[in-house]
Amino acid sequence: MKVESVRGMRDILPEETPLWQKLEAEIRAAFALYGYREIRVPLVERVELFSRGVGEETEVVDKQMYVFPDRKGLPLALRPEATASVVRAYVEHGLHAKGDLAKLYYLGAMFRYEKPQLGRQRQFHQYGVEAIGSLDPALDAEVMDLAWHLMERLALRREGLLLRLNSIGCRDDRPVYREALQGYFAARVGDLCPECRRRLETNPLRILDCKEEGCRALARSAPRSVDHLCPGCRQHFADVQAHLADLGLAHEFDPTLVRGLDYYTRTVFELCSRDLGAQDALLGGGRYDDLVELLGGPPTPAVGFAGGMERLVIVLSAQQGAEGASAPALDLYLVPIGDDARREGAKLLAAVRRSGLSVDTDYMGRSLRKAMQVAGRTARYAAILGPDELARGEIKLKNLATGEEKAVRLPQFAADPHTLIR
Numbered sequence: 001m002k003v004e005s006v007r008g009m010r011d012i013l014p015e016e017t018p019l020w021q022k023l024e025a026e027i028r029a030a031f032a033l034y035g036y037r038e039i040r041v042p043l044v045e046r047v048e049l050f051s052r053g054v055g056e057e058t059e060v061v062d063k064q065m066y067v068f069p070d071r072k073g074l075p076l077a078l079r080p081e082a083t084a085s086v087v088r089a090y091v092e093h094g095l096h097a098k099g100d101l102a103k104l105y106y107l108g109a110m111f112r113y114e115k116p117q118l119g120r121q122r123q124f125h126q127y128g129v130e131a132i133g134s135l136d137p138a139l140d141a142e143v144m145d146l147a148w149h150l151m152e153r154l155a156l157r158r159e160g161l162l163l164r165l166n167s168i169g170c171r172d173d174r175p176v177y178r179e180a181l182q183g184y185f186a187a188r189v190g191d192l193c194p195e196c197r198r199r200l201e202t203n204p205l206r207i208l209d210c211k212e213e214g215c216r217a218l219a220r221s222a223p224r225s226v227d228h229l230c231p232g233c234r235q236h237f238a239d240v241q242a243h244l245a246d247l248g249l250a251h252e253f254d255p256t257l258v259r260g261l262d263y264y265t266r267t268v269f270e271l272c273s274r275d276l277g278a279q280d281a282l283l284g285g286g287r288y289d290d291l292v293e294l295l296g297g298p299p300t301p302a303v304g305f306a307g308g309m310e311r312l313v314i315v316l317s318a319q320q321g322a323e324g325a326s327a328p329a330l331d332l333y334l335v336p337i338g339d340d341a342r343r344e345g346a347k348l349l350a351a352v353r354r355s356g357l358s359v360d361t362d363y364m365g366r367s368l369r370k371a372m373q374v375a376g377r378t379a380r381y382a383a384i385l386g387p388d389e390l391a392r393g394e395i396k397l398k399n400l401a402t403g404e405e406k407a408v409r410l411p412q413f414a415a416d417p418h419t420l421i422r
């Protein structure tokens with residue numbers, strides 16, 4: 001019986017992994033330049049971490065979370081995002097007690113039961129940063145600078161990118177704004193989609209994010225969060241924008257931008273790509289100044305972002321096209337002819353690998369011609385060992401790009417293959 005993978009959960013095949021590895025390396029390097037250190041948090045957490053941290057009323061928690069009891073009945077969830085876990089770890093390990101700003105980054109799989117489409121899966125991978133411990137608006141700007149820097153490193157077309165920015169205020173501003181939104185939408189409830197009619201009671205901010213055309217039209221004229229900020233938040237947002245201008249970072253103020261997770265406060269932003277379809281957000285983030293306290297730590301402001309690996313892969317693959325057709329993965333391919341050569345070859349393979357060169361050989365009983373075809377596809381050099389070579393104590397090296405051949409003494413080859421194939 002053939003067992004298939006679960007809908008929305010893809011295999012990343014060997015043809016694709018070189019690009020993933022390159023992206024991961026660039027992401028780690030960029031994060032390190034800005035002083036972030038990696039944290040690895042579990043894939044599974046207690047459900048309450050997300051219902052409290054991300055918000056019971058958010059779609060992510062309410063509709064999309066994979067929830068299951070363990071064998072003792074403890075309700076667990078596959079993580080739908082990592083910020084709540086990082087903050088849990090920050091509180092649990094007393095990282096706040098060290099008194100400094102904690103700059104943490106992560107890379108890994110997240111799970112959301114969403115409708116799969118291009119750029120949206122049920123198992124997807126996020127990279128993200130969390131800077132926990134400061135309210136400084138310069139830090140918000142630095143986090144957005146990091147997002148831009150990452151895109152530059154990956155050589156994404158700058159014209160294809162757009163940084164959208166808004167401020168949704170602090171927890172004291174929220175009830176006032178919520179009321180203003182409820183008043184506005186309640187008067188136009190007939191034009192809202194059924195889902196948004198429900199949101200009107202539970203989470204009116206989310207109406208601003210609805211994709212239905214009727215709701216979007218209403219959202220464009222809805223009360224704006226920036227008009228409901230307290231003086232402190234207004235100043236903070238002005239300072240963030242001033243810092244962005246100092247850094248020369250292009251951005252667009254978008255009063256309708258809200259984020260899907262309840263923990264956000266003050267600054268929210270999204271970096272979008274014009275090269276993606278409906279799912280155009282490459283990354284999103286902002287401040288979450290109450291989350292540490294909400295999860296049992298002392299009041300501690302924080303800012304961060306998370307981006308989707310799959311979406312980077314889509315944009316980069318489209319941009320680079322076939323140019324990414326990869327170089328041969330192996331340095332060498334050993335082609336032994338006959339049983340004696342195979343036995344001698346096995347020893348050579350072990351020696352060459354220990355010298356740090358990648359090498360493989362044929363285990364399928366292929367003819368010389370077929371084995372050379374495999375060599376041509378997979379390696380830079382072929383090393384041919386037949387009865388004649390063996391009798392002379394030699395091996396034949398062939399440069400597969402130029403066709404050039406040379407005979408090399410076997411002991412020399414085993415001892416120092418590097419100098420021979422440069």
Ligand code: AMP
Binds near residue numbers: 124284309310
């Ligand atoms: P969020 O955690 O919802 O703020 O999402 C942050 C980023 O993660 C988005 O901008 C996307 O790039 C990516 N992302 C979120 N959900 C998915 C998904 N279901 N599939 C692929 N990428 C996703």
